[in-house]
Amino acid sequence: MFQYLTLPVTAFDQNCSLVWCDQTQQAAVIDPGGDLDVILAEVKRLGLTLGQIWLTHAHIDHAGGAGELAQRLGLPIIGPGEGDQFWIDGLPKQSQMFGFPPAQLFTPTRWLHDGDTVTVGNCTLQVRHCPGHTPGHVVFYSPEAKRAFVGDVLFAGSIGRTDFPQGDHATLIASIKNRLWPMGDDTVFIPGHGPESTFGRERRTNPYVADQ
Ligand SMILES: [Zn+2]
Numbered sequence: 001m002f003q004y005l006t007l008p009v010t011a012f013d014q015n016c017s018l019v020w021c022d023q024t025q026q027a028a029v030i031d032p033g034g035d036l037d038v039i040l041a042e043v044k045r046l047g048l049t050l051g052q053i054w055l056t057h058a059h060i061d062h063a064g065g066a067g068e069l070a071q072r073l074g075l076p077i078i079g080p081g082e083g084d085q086f087w088i089d090g091l092p093k094q095s096q097m098f099g100f101p102p103a104q105l106f107t108p109t110r111w112l113h114d115g116d117t118v119t120v121g122n123c124t125l126q127v128r129h130c131p132g133h134t135p136g137h138v139v140f141y142s143p144e145a146k147r148a149f150v151g152d153v154l155f156a157g158s159i160g161r162t163d164f165p166q167g168d169h170a171t172l173i174a175s176i177k178n179r180l181w182p183m184g185d186d187t188v189f190i191p192g193h194g195p196e197s198t199f200g201r202e203r204r205t206n207p208y209v210a211d212q
Pocket residue numbers: 057059062133152
């Protein structure tokens with residue numbers, strides 16, 4: 001069965017998630033933006049074998065620790081989409097701008113595309129490309145667990161910012177309505193910041209994307 005634990009990391013309280021298969025204890029970490037020692041302490045406490053890094057997008061609070069973690073443990077970096085290459089290239093500048101520890105540059109082992117799958121132990125998650133906040137933003141979805149890790153696409157009561165280079169509001173709204181809503185009203189999503197919610201709740205109450 002698929003399990004997960006969300007850990008707020010960095011000064012931005014970014015929701016890094018450990019995801020694992022409880023038959024094999026194989027784990028992946030989604031968006032290790034920083035605080036690697038906190039993340040690795042949880043991996044150890046839970047008795048997991050961390051084998052992969054998955055990225056939703058390449059903003060500093062989500063990807064800032066990925067390069068160092070990959071190098072320290074010899075892990076592959078999977079995702080985000082190629083459209084975020086310029087954000088990866090800009091990580092050193094992002095870390096300076098926001099007062100983060102220096103970010104180590106990296107090249108993803110595998111870029112992700114809409115319709116791809118990623119696997120941890122015996123659990124497979126689907127990948128959806130959800131541009132708008134960043135052009136290469138992807139989301140990880142487990143139909144069995146009815147959970148979606150949506151990064152900065154959608155929040156409880158809000159949506160991702162689109163005022164960055166290559167952000168686009170209409171594209172973000174289309175990603176949410178066309179790619180997240182079909183996952184079902186009862187699917188719980190884990191946003192990049194703040195509490196979990198369900199797509200059904202956002203369709204009823206989120207002022208940016210509620211059904212008319
Ligand atoms: Zn972001």
